[in-house]
Amino acid sequence: MSVAVKYNSRQVERTDSGIVTTLAWIGPRSEIETFGASERPGAAGNDGVLESVRIYQDSGHLWVCERRYRTDQNGEMHNKPNVNFGQKSASLHGSMLSMPLETNPEYRTCWNYFLAAAPGITAVPEWWETAKDTIIIDGRGKYAWIKSPGEVPISNNVRWEVLREPKKPGRNSYDLATYSVTETAKFTSPEAAGRMVANKLNRIGKPDEDFGITGGDWKCDDATVSYHDRAWFATLTWTRSGDANGWDKEIYKQI
Numbered sequence: 001m002s003v004a005v006k007y008n009s010r011q012v013e014r015t016d017s018g019i020v021t022t023l024a025w026i027g028p029r030s031e032i033e034t035f036g037a038s039e040r041p042g043a044a045g046n047d048g049v050l051e052s053v054r055i056y057q058d059s060g061h062l063w064v065c066e067r068r069y070r071t072d073q074n075g076e077m078h079n080k081p082n083v084n085f086g087q088k089s090a091s092l093h094g095s096m097l098s099m100p101l102e103t104n105p106e107y108r109t110c111w112n113y114f115l116a117a118a119p120g121i122t123a124v125p126e127w128w129e130t131a132k133d134t135i136i137i138d139g140r141g142k143y144a145w146i147k148s149p150g151e152v153p154i155s156n157n158v159r160w161e162v163l164r165e166p167k168k169p170g171r172n173s174y175d176l177a178t179y180s181v182t183e184t185a186k187f188t189s190p191e192a193a194g195r196m197v198a199n200k201l202n203r204i205g206k207p208d209e210d211f212g213i214t215g216g217d218w219k220c221d222d223a224t225v226s227y228h229d230r231a232w233f234a235t236l237t238w239t240r241s242g243d244a245n246g247w248d249k250e251i252y253k254q255i
Contacts, residue, residue, distance in 0.1 A: 003027035003035045006064060018073055021047040024066045032063040045069055088185045090209035096175040097242045104174055109134060112171055113145040115164040116152050128164060180221070181207040181238045186231040193234035197223035200236060204247050205255035207238040216241035219252060 009024035025035060036055045043050050048069035058064045101112055109131040115124075118141065125139050134145040144153055144160065153160045187193040200220040207218060222237035241247045 003031050003065070006058075009066075014073075017070075019048070019071045019075060020051070021069045021071075022066060023047065023069070024064050026058060026062055026064050028061060029057075029063045032065045036065040039067070047071075048075075088183045088208055090184075090207060090211075091182050092211045092213075093180045093182065095178055095180040095239060097178050097239070098173045099176045099242050101168075101172050101174055103242070107132060108167075109145055110164065110166065111168040112166050113147060114149060114151075114162050114166060116144045116146050116160045117163040118142050118153075118155060118160050119158045121161075121163070124163060176242045178242060179211075179213055179240045181210060181218070183207050183209070183236045183238070184233055186233050188231065190225060190227070190232050193225045193232040196234040197225060197236055200255055203253050203255045204249065205238070207236070213240060215244045217246040219247045220255075 003025050004027060006024040006026040009022070011022040013020045013022070025032065027035070032055060036053050039045070039050055039053070041050050041052060045067075048071035051068045051070045054066040054068075056064055056066070101107060108129060110129055113134065115128055121142050125143060127138065131145075136143055136145070143163070146152060146162075149162055152162065185193075185196060187196070201223045202220065204217055204219050210218070218238040218240055220236055221239045222235070224235045226233050226235075
């Protein structure tokens with residue numbers, strides 16, 4: 001006897017998340033087990049994406065292989081990421097990087113610096129709102145950029161005056177929108193999962209899937225290994241650099 005479709009086994013169920021079709025095949029145990037292993041969950045079939053496989057004894061020497069397939073409400077299939085052992089799936093996320101305020105393309109020194117003036121100087125220089133660094137050429141010896149009032153210079157035992165306060169007091173960083181990619185793969189042992197994440201954390205590298213995002217480079221900012229569903233899962237999270245210059249290679253090592 002070979003594997004055959006079980007009589008009256010086809011069932012179709014509509015749920016709020018899609019259409020579930022259940023089919024069953026019957027046959028000897030060895031043939032049913034081989035048949036059940038021939039198609040992995042996540043594969044596409046005529047009735048949708050295979051969601052689960054269940055094998056059980058029916059009666060006597062007969063066994064059953066039951067497969068559940070799923071489509072969306074319109075009958076369309078959406079394949080799941082590859083879940084074979086050792087094969088990576090990937091997801092893209094938006095994330096934020098905290099960047100030094102001075103690296104903002106629109107940065108002005110007056111955002112987070114006080115402007116101090118020598119005794120007797122009351123005129124605010126034209127460059128106060130346009131300066132991009134603390135180097136003073138026009139007005140040297142008359143003005144000074146300082147981080148706090150406690151840094152006010154003293155000339156001839158006379159303290160300088162704070163002429164202008166910062167426009168953005170206390171602000172030393174800003175959020176920069178970027179992307180992160182999370183890669184996941186499953187393994188049969190913790191050692192195999194550990195090899196995927198070993199020596200990658202806080203190093204410059206590249207995810208296998210970058211979703212076509214170009215410019216700059218990537219750094220591994222998170223690595224985990226966990227166990228569930230009778231498999232070990234390794235996960236890496238890669239964060240794209242804040243600008244096209246990439247991560248500082250004098251600070252971070254490359255893989």
